[in-house]
Amino acid sequence: xxxxxxGVDEEDYTHYDNADRxxxxxxxxFLEMRPRDAARFGLMKQPFWNIKKSLRDGDLSKxxxxxxxxxxxxxxSHASYHVQ
Numbered sequence: 001x002x003x004x005x006x007g008v009d010e011e012d013y014t015h016y017d018n019a020d021r022x023x024x025x026x027x028x029x030f031l032e033m034r035p036r037d038a039a040r041f042g043l044m045k046q047p048f049w050n051i052k053k054s055l056r057d058g059d060l061s062k063x064x065x066x067x068x069x070x071x072x073x074x075x076x077s078h079a080s081y082h083v084q
Contacts, residue, residue, distance in 0.1 A: 019068055020060050026075045027055040033074075041074040043067075 023030075030038075031052060035045040043051065051071070054062055063071075 019072060022075065023060060023068060023071050024055070024058065026078075029075065029078055030055055030071065038074075041070050041077070043070055043074075 033048075035043075035048050038048040039045075047067070051063065051067065054060055060068070
């Protein structure tokens with residue numbers, strides 16, 4: 001009920017939880033990625049190093065939703081590239 005007052009329903013929370021889980025399941029992809037490759041997804045060099053540190057530490061709470069969206073797009077792109 002508290003979530004309804006704040007304007008966040010259970011679906012939204014589940015979506016974010018699943019996004020974090022998916023990113024963590026694919027963290028090896030990002031840990032092995034070079035900054036040059038990350039730039040294709042809009043992730044610049046210094047922020048990318050910060051993202052890698054967050055992934056190594058297992059703490060995605062500091063990452064903004066916009067950054068997580070870019071990581072999810074990279075995962076999707078990587079998956080579609082390897083399926084072909």
